Amino acid sequence: MNSLETLRSFRIFAETLNFTHAAEELHLSQPALHTKIRELARSLGQPLYLKQGRQLHLTEAGQKLLVFAREMEARVQDFQRQLRGESEQPLRLASGQGAYRYLLGPALKAYRGQLELRLGGAESVRSGLAHLGVGVAPADISELEVQPFREVGQVLLIPKQHPLARKRRLRLRDCRDLQLVVPPPGRPQRLRLEECLPPFQVAAEAEGWELTLYFVVLGLGVAVVNSFCPVPKGFVARELDELPAVSYQVFLPKAYARPQARQLARLILNS
Amino acid sequence: MNSLETLRSFRIFAETLNFTHAAEELHLSQPALHTKIRELARSLGQPLYLKQGRQLHLTEAGQKLLVFAREMEARVQDFQRQLRGESEQPLRLASGQGAYRYLLGPALKAYRGQLELRLGGAESVRSGLAHLGVGVAPADISELEVQPFREVGQVLLIPKQHPLARKRRLRLRDCRDLQLVVPPPGRPQRLRLEECLPPFQVAAEAEGWELTLYFVVLGLGVAVVNSFCPVPKGFVARELDELPAVSYQVFLPKAYARPQARQLARLILNS
DNA sequence: TCCAAGCTATTCATCTAGACTATAGATTAT
DNA sequence: ATAATCTATAGTCTAGATGAATAGCTTGGA
Known part of the structure; x- marks a missing residue:
């Protein structure tokens, strides 16, 4: 648990749910990865995945750990950039075509700072792919901070x-x-x-x-x-x-959102 | 860098600025701790401390790393609690006597959730000792998100x-x-x-x-x-x-504040 | 129905990161 | 000066990580 490398290994594994492929991606032997995950699960006291036939799937604990691992990786990278004095990693916003075209223009114009625009929504935020999302609320918004933005008829x-x-x-x-x-x-x-x-x-x-x-x-x-x-x-x-009416929302990671993400969220909500 | 144990070692060292004592506290030999810190500095590409005579003091990079290390440790602990299904770690609020007695009452009453009240202010938040602070703005509020709360004549x-x-x-x-x-x-x-x-x-x-x-x-x-x-x-x-007039402010860690801290901050600012 | 393919999981030999002991070097206090 | 108190380096050793080989399970197709 105390190694960030292990966390990364778990993330890759959890994203593929296939030890063999994940091990290749990590330039690691399959048994090495396997024991790593096993020890990780043991140290956390909970199984992280289960087998259904040949199919693996994450337990609830595994899903939580995946979110956590992504967050930690992002946090470490942010810190290293900050330390090297490099420019901040651009903020990634995930939204849909319609929202980009007709709702977000003013806020994006007002935002000072690097932006990377992606198509997506809440799911992109939850998976750590985007720092901020705008869209209509999907089924599962646990782990997310949701703020109502605009009702559209x-x-x-x-x-x-x-x-x-x-x-x-x-x-x-x-x-x-x-x-x-x-x-x-x-x-x-x-x-x-x-x-x-x-x-x-x-x-x-x-x-x-x-x-x-x-x-x-x-x-x-x-x-x-x-x-x-x-x-x-x-x-x-x-x-x-x-x-x-369709309700557009702004999504932030519930824990540990980047400061710039909050700033842009404020711009959007006030626009 | 990729071991959380190393990060903890650095935190303990940075708090004492004494390899010998820190090593004792970590149940580690002094040379082991020393090499750990040296490798950490090397992997980050920056010296973390400097010597003045026998006195050590953190470089700017060292101070940033200290903040980061505290944050990471806290985050990991939060996660482990969450995973074990334990009750959330109580929220630690640092404020002064006057603010507690005359300004914060309603917000504290309205807050649902465990609270730990400490005497302190912005410094407590920056050091990771508290999740949230209320007080008058001190000299150094970098690394902090500051929101004006009330002007008091x-x-x-x-x-x-x-x-x-x-x-x-x-x-x-x-x-x-x-x-x-x-x-x-x-x-x-x-x-x-x-x-x-x-x-x-x-x-x-x-x-x-x-x-x-x-x-x-x-x-x-x-x-x-x-x-x-x-x-x-x-x-x-x-x-x-x-x-x-004295200006009371609410302090949050700039990056990665706990969700409950934000909630309480909102209660305070609206009270 | 049985075999081949594609995985997971285990075993064991090997190797390396990291821990410790010993000690040199540096600085301050007496 | 000398003792005390640290930091820093060198060399040795071991626990734990790694990888090769392989057993065991599941699925799909001949």
């Missing part, structure tokens, strides 16, 4: 001539059997639509609001988009207030 | 019959040659008085506002106290607005 984008454009207020049942431009299956926005909307036809699949809007303008179909999206010429946006 | 406590009680507004020059109850030499409040007030007589020395007030009530002398102190019966408080 959902609107239906339709051509001015569309029959639905006459109504001031749209109900969900009006949307039955629409030809929709939607994200690919499995994406959060797609899941929300499938859950809340009446049955619809998939006219096209698009990643990101830009492409969605483009398809809509081409006339492939209409789309349900966040209300921050600009309305293209010749189209109107009709609020779907029966659809739950 | 200075008042002169005098008996109603005292000649100065007739004046509505007191000037500093009115206070020449007063018999004052003051803190012992060297304490911050004493230093401020010596710096700002005209010459005065020391009627008595007292630690803490309670004792100061008691001495004042006994008639040993008058006192300059924070305006949050309750005014005893038969006495009046006259503002000394020429004396700079």
Whole structure:
């Protein structure tokens, strides 16, 4: 436990869940890695992984240790940089396309310091890949500090001539059997639509609001988009207030967030 | 560098600045400790201490490493507790008598969770002794996150019959040659008085506002106290607005504060 | 059903990092 | 001066880490 090298070994192993491959990556023999992990588990008094057939998976303790190991590695690296007087490691922000494009601009402009922008969300923060995240809250936000940032309503984008454009207020049942431009299956926005909307036809699949809007303008179909999206010429946006508003959040590691991450979080929350 | 045991060794050494004693405390031979520190310095590429005659003192890198080492140790301990499912380590708050007695009550009552209260301030936080501090800003607050909490004015406590009680507004020059109850030499409040007030007589020395007030009530002398102190019966408080207000601050470790520390800080700042 | 592939896990011989003893070198106090 | 108190180095030794060889388990395909 008291060696950072062991912690790193565990991290690599936990990320692959395969002793053989992990040992290669660590330039270590497989038995050496194995005993290392075994001793680590023994010193912590808890098994770190279990076997199901040939498949390994982390125990709860193992998952906690993985988070901890990533944190420690990052902390050590930060310190060594600081000591060498090198420039601070750039801050890594993980967010989605929409948030970058329409929500975060002012905060990013106001932030003085190096930034690395990644696509991602809460999961990127929890895994230590990003120092800060912005997105809609996923299922599991333990280990994360979550601060509500902005509520964004959902609107239906339709051509001015569309029959639905006459109504001031749209109900969900009006949307039955629409030809929709939607994200690919499995994406959060797609899941929300499938859950809340009446049955619809998939006219096209698009990643990101830009492409969605483009398809809509081409006339492939209409789309349900966040209300921050600009309305293209010749189209109107009709609020779907029966659809739950999407809540954007700022995610920080619960313990030991980098100071710059907090600073940027403050900028974002105040923007 | 990659062993936490080495980090602990350095911390003990850095706290004593004596290889022999530190080695004893670590149950290690003196040469073993010496080589450990030497290798640590080599791996970091910087000397960690220097010799002046027989006296050792930390370099800047050494001081940074000391802070880092304390932080890492604390983090590891927190993690091990968490893993063993033990109750969280109680939060240690360092503050002064006055702040405890007159400023922090509501926040401490509102805080749910174990607390350990210590006398101290920013220095306690920087050294890793406390997780959170409240006090007046000292000279060196690098490595600390400082948030202004409350401005407290200075008042002169005098008996109603005292000649100065007739004046509505007191000037500093009115206070020449007063018999004052003051803190012992060297304490911050004493230093401020010596710096700002005209010459005065020391009627008595007292630690803490309670004792100061008691001495004042006994008639040993008058006192300059924070305006949050309750005014005893038969006495009046006259503002000394020429004396700079004392600014109480909340201190957190700049990097990697414990989540509970942030929570309590928020409670304090909002109280 | 049985074998081959792909792992995990153990054993044992080997090797190295790190601990200790002994002692030199340096500085201050008496 | 000399003793006392440290830091620092040299050399030796050992516990523990490492790796080669291999046993044992599980899965998928012939």
